[in-house]
Amino acid sequence: MGLLDKVSVGPKAAKAKPSWMDEEEEAEPAEASSGDSDARMAAAQDLIGAVKSGDAVAVDKALYAHFMACEATPHDEAE
């Protein structure tokens, strides 16, 4: 099994929680719905903004949010 067997555009394992996220604020993935794409776009925009800001914590949070939004979005699987 090569490295690429582990690559996909979807979840393959439970996400480890970031250090900044405590039990109370654990994010829940959006339900699969027609709004998922909008959620993903919003997460992407937040990530762009976080990178622009240079705030490392904000980037971490936005990165995590983007992963969670992608998880809830229908997608193509890599072969």
Place this chain on the structure above:
Amino acid sequence: MVSGFIPNAPARVGLPNQFRVCGMFQLGAAGVPSNAGASLCAGGITKITRNSAGNFLLTLAQPVPAGLFIMDLNVTIRIAAAVGGKARTWQFQSLSQVGTTTFGIVIQGLSNADAAADPEDNAMLIATLECQLNI
């Protein structure tokens, strides 16, 4: 072209056995085949280049550390503005590993290089990668 991006922090390994990184690539305007090739956000993903229409090369700062596996690789295209009546036609086609730090991503249907206004004109391609210990 969007400016003012600063490099993302290098791949952070502050969490045990896990890191997440991202890179961004600004697609050109209508009629512009491609930007110069550099990604706007250089971090754990140091570079995203577009070799031809829909053919992107994603470069990591360093090989995935031994014992870690790539769990997620997401590519999101954030459009800059809606183009009336035009549907998004792009589609993820394939992913391949080119080298220890490079991956090839082919996306069909990105047509920002033609003269017509398309949803992907000036869009931002965002790649996010997550690695963690495979347990």
